[in-house]
Amino acid sequence: MRPHFSRDFLFPRYWLTWFGIASLYLLVQLPYPILFRLGKLLGRGSQCFLKRRAKIAKKNLELCFPELSTAQIKQRLINNFESVGMGLIETGMAWFWSDKRILKWSNVEGIEYLDEAVKSDRGILLVGVHFLTLEIGGRILGQYHQGNGVYRAHNNRLLDWIQLKGRLKSNKGFIDRHNTRQMIKTLKNNGILWYAPDHDYGHKNSVFARFFAMPKAATTIGTHLLIKTTNPTIIAFTPLRNPDGSGYTISISKSISHFPCPDATAAAEAMNRIVEREIMKAPDLYMWLHRRFKTRPDNIMSVYN
DSSP: OOOOGGGGGGGGGGGGHHHHHHHHHHHTOHHHHHHHHHHHHHHHHHHHTTTHHHHHHHHHHHHHHHTTTTHHHHHHHHHHHHHHHHHHHHHOOOOOHHHHHHHEEEEEEEEHHHHHHHSEEEEEEEEEOTTHHHHHHHHTTTTOOEEEEOOOOSHHHHHHHHHHHHHSSSSEEEEEEOHHHHHHHHHHHHOOOEEEOOOOSSSSEEEEETTEEEEEEEEHHHHHHHHHHHHOOHHHHHHHTTTTSSSEEEEEEEOOOOOOOOOOOHHHHHHHHHHHHHTSSGGGGGGSSSSSSSEEEGGOOOOOO
């Protein structure tokens, strides 16, 4: 999937989008220490306007971590929204910063695991989770090894074009999230496939597996299909924002051997354990705003009512 410019993007209906993109471009020219403080302030303020999302995030935290006190949940929610604000700025950084500036503010731990996997005669399933730092994380890791990402098109065609152009600065290409055949082809051709299996994609393409303290969370069957069909090297990576404002650390784990994959449910359970491990490296950075448990088994009432 490649970006294509359309003359329609010059029409008045896109002028507000152009203004927003231009504002973001100018904003991320500021020094990173200023962006770091500004993003956190922006995120705190956004709680007043994103009340529904704040409610969803709070519910997700309560369901996943019942052992936390009310005060701890409240603090984690504040920290998470600070990360939401910073995530918007990091999107602009990922799209508009130069490679030199990206490298200045980043570090990669465990790159040798990915280097070794690339040399082998197998495709690589690069497992990421939906961290709010995922956009900048992809740009950083792409300085070392480029792969193909799984992609959902944006409803705004101009924003989709800008997004693809920005992401292709450090990726070979993108595959529509419904195009499983192309994902399999990428892995069979010994390519790198960026893969995030931690969202709720509905009944049709899911099985129910434990996710933290939730015993039944809709989890994609894609993991079973990809691994069973292509037998790839499985490596997890997590983009961490350094709490002291010194930039970013990409954490790459050792390849995962003997992945249990007798059926879709076993694969989902095993992958959720990997996802949980990566989330716990920095739980405040995870996208708790997503309705992770919107699909319930046997028509059970929604947890978000």
